[in-house]
Amino acid sequence: MKPWDGRFKDKTLPLLDKFNASIYFDKELYKEDIEGSIAHCKMLVKQGIISEENGDKIINGLSQILKEIENGEFQFKVELEDIHMNIEARLIELIGEIGGKLHTARSRNDQVATDVKLYLKKKIVEIRGKLLQLLKVLVKKAEENLDVILPGFTHLQIAQPILLSHYFMAYFEMFKRDYKRLNDCLSRMDECPLGSGALAGTTFNIDRFYTSELLGFKKPTDNSLDSVSDRDFIVEFISASAIIMAHLSRISEEIILWNSQMFNFLDLPDSMCTGSSIMPQKKNPDVPELVRGKTGRVYGNLMNILTVLKGLPLAYNKDLQEDKEPLFDTVKTVLDCIGIMTEFIDKIKPNKEIMKYWADKGFSTATDIADYLVNRGIPFRNAHKITGSIVKYCIENSKSLDELSIEEFKNFSEKFDEDIFEFISLKNVINRRNSYGGTSIKQVIFQINEAKKFLTPK
Ligand code: ARG
Numbered sequence: 001m002k003p004w005d006g007r008f009k010d011k012t013l014p015l016l017d018k019f020n021a022s023i024y025f026d027k028e029l030y031k032e033d034i035e036g037s038i039a040h041c042k043m044l045v046k047q048g049i050i051s052e053e054n055g056d057k058i059i060n061g062l063s064q065i066l067k068e069i070e071n072g073e074f075q076f077k078v079e080l081e082d083i084h085m086n087i088e089a090r091l092i093e094l095i096g097e098i099g100g101k102l103h104t105a106r107s108r109n110d111q112v113a114t115d116v117k118l119y120l121k122k123k124i125v126e127i128r129g130k131l132l133q134l135l136k137v138l139v140k141k142a143e144e145n146l147d148v149i150l151p152g153f154t155h156l157q158i159a160q161p162i163l164l165s166h167y168f169m170a171y172f173e174m175f176k177r178d179y180k181r182l183n184d185c186l187s188r189m190d191e192c193p194l195g196s197g198a199l200a201g202t203t204f205n206i207d208r209f210y211t212s213e214l215l216g217f218k219k220p221t222d223n224s225l226d227s228v229s230d231r232d233f234i235v236e237f238i239s240a241s242a243i244i245m246a247h248l249s250r251i252s253e254e255i256i257l258w259n260s261q262m263f264n265f266l267d268l269p270d271s272m273c274t275g276s277s278i279m280p281q282k283k284n285p286d287v288p289e290l291v292r293g294k295t296g297r298v299y300g301n302l303m304n305i306l307t308v309l310k311g312l313p314l315a316y317n318k319d320l321q322e323d324k325e326p327l328f329d330t331v332k333t334v335l336d337c338i339g340i341m342t343e344f345i346d347k348i349k350p351n352k353e354i355m356k357y358w359a360d361k362g363f364s365t366a367t368d369i370a371d372y373l374v375n376r377g378i379p380f381r382n383a384h385k386i387t388g389s390i391v392k393y394c395i396e397n398s399k400s401l402d403e404l405s406i407e408e409f410k411n412f413s414e415k416f417d418e419d420i421f422e423f424i425s426l427k428n429v430i431n432r433r434n435s436y437g438g439t440s441i442k443q444v445i446f447q448i449n450e451a452k453k454f455l456t457p458k
Pocket of ligand 1: 022026081082108109112316318320321322
């Protein structure tokens with residue numbers, strides 16, 4: 001028996017039932033489906049479309065179904081296709097044909113769109129909460145490491161020294177944007193599709209503002225045709241998630257690289273690393289590697305949903321049932337990855353001496369030597385050339401910049417004085433980068449304070 005089998009002569013093949021069903025994965029939406037149905041039922045009563053007595057019976061039945069599902073007693077049936085029809089069929093089993101009144105002025109098309117939005121709104125709030133924890137850990141790491149200097153890289157070549165705190169705050173900025181992107185997504189999707197019917201609205205005198213309010217939406221959606229086929233909010237969410245994963249993947253890559261013996265910048269927590277089954281010496285960074293790997297899933301999910309929507313005519317098409325698996329997978333992946341990386345980042349320890357050792361290798365203070373000459377009246381382009389020749393000289397003579405004598409400096413320009421050595425000390429090199437957003441301790445402390453303001457609940 002199917003709720004829709006009135007016009008059918010033959011029974012559907014089990015092969016069709018299996019292929020058509022979404023119950024395998026959309027049972028995830030059971031709570032939202034029941035919430036939506038209860039709101040719909042209350043509205044039908046308020047509008048005098050069904051009696052209060054019948055409304056009470058329906059709501060009691062739905063509450064019992066909720067308990068059955070949560071206690072693991074509910075029998076999900078593949079031949080009932082999806083969570084909506086499974087719950088409706090059970091309701092009719094429990095309270096008799098009155099249960100059949102619930103679907104008045106509603107279609108599965110507006111029902112599923114509502115369920116998915118209710119589900120995703122909750123999940124976004126959960127993910128946002130996890131991001132907040134990550135942001136807090138990044139600020140904590142930044143505060144703890146204000147005295148740690150490491151080389152900053154461009155092209156993965158040593159470029160200029162920076163504070164490790166500056167590095168952590170860079171990721172703070174990236175995840176702060178992610179946080180805001182999720183907020184934007186949440187506020188745009190906060191409109192209730194329930195009451196759009198199959199596609200054209202309904203002949204019954206429903207109150208969509210009432211259901212929208214009961215379900216905690218800002219307002220009902222404005223166009224029924226759009227409402228039942230809109231999955232933009234899923235695209236936006238997976239896209240925001242893909243960017244989160246890109247950020248997690250970038251910090252993962254740095255952790256993996258910086259932990260390798262050649263860099264040796266970081267110590268990773270034993271409690272979050274794994275060993276090798278053959279090489280006894282190994283301690284592998286599986287967590288950031290898996291996060292880097294799982295990024296592919298979320299990018300794939302984004303391509304998946306975009307492709308499902310491409311060329312889809314209005315309004316509902318069964319293709320839209322394919323929106324759920326990429327969505328659920330993205331939610332799980334992003335929640336897991338943010339959660340574990342927050343713990344992981346909290347526990348990594350920088351090898352301060354090694355970072356510092358490398359900070360002035362690779363002629364990382366060369367820009368400052370050029371700036372020194374500029375301060376003494378030499379045009380920047382000439383200063384750049386002079387400094388380039390100094391670097392060349394150092395390479396040929398296997399010296400670093402701070403190993404040069406004042407005479408050697410003077411051979412390149414009369415403008416050099418003894419104070420050049422102090423000028424290119426790592427601390428000074430860093431603290432002179434005091435432009436807004438720069439790596440000087442003053443600017444980084446300012447960034448940390450701003451971050452704390454952002455993290456303080458308003
Ligand atoms: N299981 C369906 C989905 O997830 C529910 C909507 C079915 N609507 C329909 N007209 N067949 O999209």
